[in-house]
Amino acid sequence: MDIAEIIEPVTEDMAIVDALVKERLQSEVVLINQLARYIINSGGKRLRPLLVLLSARACGYTGREHTQLAAIIEFIHTATLLHDDVVDASELRRGQETANAVWSNEASVLVGDFLYSRAFEMMVELDNMRILEILAHTTNTIAEGEVLQLLNVHNPDTTEEEYLRVILNKTGKLFEAAARLGAVISGVPESTENALAAYGMHLGTAFQLVDDMLDYSASPEETGKNIGDDLAEGKPTLPLIYTIQNGDASAAACVRKAIEEGGRDRISAVFDAIHATNAIEYTRIAAHREADKAMTALSAVAPGVCRGSLEALAKFSVNRTH
Numbered sequence: 001m002d003i004a005e006i007i008e009p010v011t012e013d014m015a016i017v018d019a020l021v022k023e024r025l026q027s028e029v030v031l032i033n034q035l036a037r038y039i040i041n042s043g044g045k046r047l048r049p050l051l052v053l054l055s056a057r058a059c060g061y062t063g064r065e066h067t068q069l070a071a072i073i074e075f076i077h078t079a080t081l082l083h084d085d086v087v088d089a090s091e092l093r094r095g096q097e098t099a100n101a102v103w104s105n106e107a108s109v110l111v112g113d114f115l116y117s118r119a120f121e122m123m124v125e126l127d128n129m130r131i132l133e134i135l136a137h138t139t140n141t142i143a144e145g146e147v148l149q150l151l152n153v154h155n156p157d158t159t160e161e162e163y164l165r166v167i168l169n170k171t172g173k174l175f176e177a178a179a180r181l182g183a184v185i186s187g188v189p190e191s192t193e194n195a196l197a198a199y200g201m202h203l204g205t206a207f208q209l210v211d212d213m214l215d216y217s218a219s220p221e222e223t224g225k226n227i228g229d230d231l232a233e234g235k236p237t238l239p240l241i242y243t244i245q246n247g248d249a250s251a252a253a254c255v256r257k258a259i260e261e262g263g264r265d266r267i268s269a270v271f272d273a274i275h276a277t278n279a280i281e282y283t284r285i286a287a288h289r290e291a292d293k294a295m296t297a298l299s300a301v302a303p304g305v306c307r308g309s310l311e312a313l314a315k316f317s318v319n320r321t322h
Contacts, residue, residue: 001055001312055182059308082112100107145169156256195300206290212237234262
C-alpha cells in the first residue's frame with residue numbers, strides 16, 4: 001500500500017482532523033496565525049494523528065473524541081519541530097525554509113509554546129484524567145530526549161544504546177502515545193492497549209532509524225532537507241556510530257573528527273567511510289527489525305481493514321525514500 005491507501009479507511013476522520021487543526025490554530029495574534037499555519041501546512045505525512053485514528057477504529061471505536069486527540073498529537077508534534085529547528089539551526093524542512101529561517105528563532109520558540117499550551121487546553125476539554133496522564137508523561141519524555149540528544153552532540157563515543165535511548169524518547173514516545181490513546185478511548189482490555197502502545201513505539205523507532213539512514217543515502221529532493229544535516233550539527237546517529245565501531249582506522253578517525261568538529265567540510269569523506277563500512281545496510285536491518293516487532297504486536301488486535309492499514313504503515317515506514 002502507498003500512504004493514500006493506508007489512510008483510506010479513515011479519510012473522513014482525517015478531513016475532520018484537518019479542519020479542527022485549522023480551527024484551533026486561530027489566535028488574535030497575527031504572527032501566531034502566520035507561523036503556525038506555515039508549519040502545519042508544509043506537507044507533513046501526519047503519521048502521528050493517523051495512528052490515533054487507525055488504532056481507535058481498529059479497536060471498534062465509533063465516537064468522535066479520536067479526532068480531537070489526533071489534532072492534539074499533531075499540535076504537540078509541530079511544537080517539537082519548531083523547537084528542534086531552532087536548537088539545530090536548521091534551514092530546510094520538507095523542502096521549504098524552516099519557520100525560524102523565515103521569521104526568527106524567538107518567534108518559532110514562542111509559537112511552539114503556543115501550540116503546546118493549545119494542545120493542553122484541548123486535552124482538558126476531553127475531561128479524561130487518563131489522557132492527561134499519558135500526554136503529560138509523553139511531553140516530559142520528549143523533552144528528556146531532546147536534552148539527551150544535546151548531551152551527545154559532538155561526542156563520537158556515543159554508544160548505540162545511548163543513541164537508541166534518544167530516539168525512543170524523542171520519536172518513539174509520541175508514536176507510542178498516539179497508538180495507545182486510540183485504544184484508551186475505545187475501552188479495550190489493557191493487554192490490547194499495551195500491544196498498540198508497543199506497536200507505536202517500535203514503529204516510531206523504525207521511522208527514525210530510516211530518517212537517520214536517509215541523511216546519508218538520499219538526495220535533498222527526496223528527503224526535503226539538506227543532506228548531511230545531522231553530521232553538520234555533530235549528531236552521532238547510527239550510521240556514524242556503526243562506522244566508528246566497525247570501520248577501519250582511517251574511516252573511524254574520519255567520522256570521529258567530523259562529529260567532534262561538525263560542519264560540512266568532511267561530508268564527502270564521511271559518506272565514503274559510511275558506505276565502505278556497510279553502515280547504511282546495518283541501519284536498514286535495524287529499522288526492519290523494529291518494523292517486524294511492530295507488526296508482531298498487532299496480533300493482539302482483531303483483524304480488519306484498520307489493522308491492515310497499521311500493518312501497511314509499518315512496512316511503509318521502512319521502505320520509503322523520504
